[in-house]
Amino acid sequence: MDLISSSASITSPRFRCFDPTNTYPETPNHRRYFSSPLSSSSPRSENSNTTSAMGFSMTSEPKIETGDFDYVLEDVPHLTDYLPDLPTYPNPLQDNPAYSVVKQYFVNVDVTVAQKIVVQKISPRGTHFRRAGPRQKVYFESDEVHACIVTCGGLCPGLNTVIREIVCGLYHMYGVHRVLGIEGGYKGFYARNTIPLTPKVVNDIHKRGGTILGTSRGGHDTSKIVDSIQDRGINQA
Numbered sequence: 363m364d365l366i367s368s369s370a371s372i373t374s375p376r377f378r379c380f381d382p383t384n385t386y387p388e389t390p391n392h393r394r395y396f397s398s399p400l401s402s403s404s405p406r407s408e409n410s411n412t413t414s415a416m417g418f419s420m421t422s423e424p425k426i427e428t429g430d431f432d433y434v435l436e437d438v439p440h441l442t443d444y445l446p447d448l449p450t451y452p453n454p455l456q457d458n459p460a461y462s463v464v465k466q467y468f469v470n471v472d473v474t475v476a477q478k479i480v481v482q483k484i485s486p487r488g489t490h491f492r493r494a495g496p497r498q499k500v501y502f503e504s505d506e507v508h509a510c511i512v513t514c515g516g517l518c519p520g521l522n523t524v525i526r527e528i529v530c531g532l533y534h535m536y537g538v539h540r541v542l543g544i545e546g547g548y549k550g551f552y553a554r555n556t557i558p559l560t561p562k563v564v565n566d567i568h569k570r571g572g573t574i575l576g577t578s579r580g581g582h583d584t585s586k587i588v589d590s591i592q593d594r595g596i597n598q599a
Contacts, residue, residue: 432486435474441501450499454536469495502598504537509598510591511559512544512551513573521573526564533561542596547578552586556594 425437442448453468474490481488511528513521525543532538543557544550557563557575567574591599 429487432488434487434489435492436489437492448501450501451503453496453498453500454504455496456498458535467496468498469493471497500536507532507536507538507598508540508542508595509538510542510544510556510594510596511575512547512599513575513577514547515577515579517572517577519571522564522567522570525559525574526568529559529564530561542594543575546576548582548587549578550576551590552583 425439425443427435427437429435456468473493475493476487477489477491509532511525513525529541532541539560541559543559545554545557550556564574
């Protein structure tokens with residue numbers, strides 16, 4: 363669920379919505395924020411950079427970093443692009459007896475994966491991507507996290523398994539015990555009730571087809587979604 367992550371202040375969770383494609387009008391309480399690359403090697407047009415009312419640099423350009431021997435990193439958005447002063451915390455996995463072996467598998471932030479595996483001896487290093495996996499530091503304390511899970515759009519095999527693994531992983535691996543299920547897709551944020559999700563609730567759902575949360579196609583009201591997330595105190599989606 364990598365890009366639908368929102369962030370929190372450290373003392374009290376708050377939600378920030380960063381959606382470079384939204385078209386809803388700005389209001390005093392809801393402004394549009396755009397992703398801001400830390401560095402980019404690509405040229406920018408005169409109008410490609412503006413600044414929002416809250417000081418975020420707004421650009422739709424991808425995050426590109428370059429290095430020696432034609433090394434190119436096509437990076438992904440990160441929380442610190444928008445909130446650079448976020449503190450970090452030790453990953454709860456390293457203190458969990460059942461997962462102590464994971465310490466040797468933490469992924470260094472500088473590790474990348476090459477786009478092309480087979481290259482010529484004289485080939486440039488080429489395009490790389492950020493490697494996924496558990497980091498040694500995280501940006502949320504477990505008892506501050508209030509997460510939600512939503513399934514949107516068309517159905518595909520294994521959705522219930524994904525829901526189950528997220529819930530069980532949050533509970534057993536990261537110590538997060540507040541997880542909500544949003545019913546009926548994006549519209550469920552403001553038009554439906556929520557379902558508290560626990561390992562007991564999701565225990566057997568991987569044996570069923572579809573998604574226990576339901577889904578929907580079509581439009582949605584982004585402002586109402588943001589209001590609902592704020593009202594419920596959700597800080598991870």
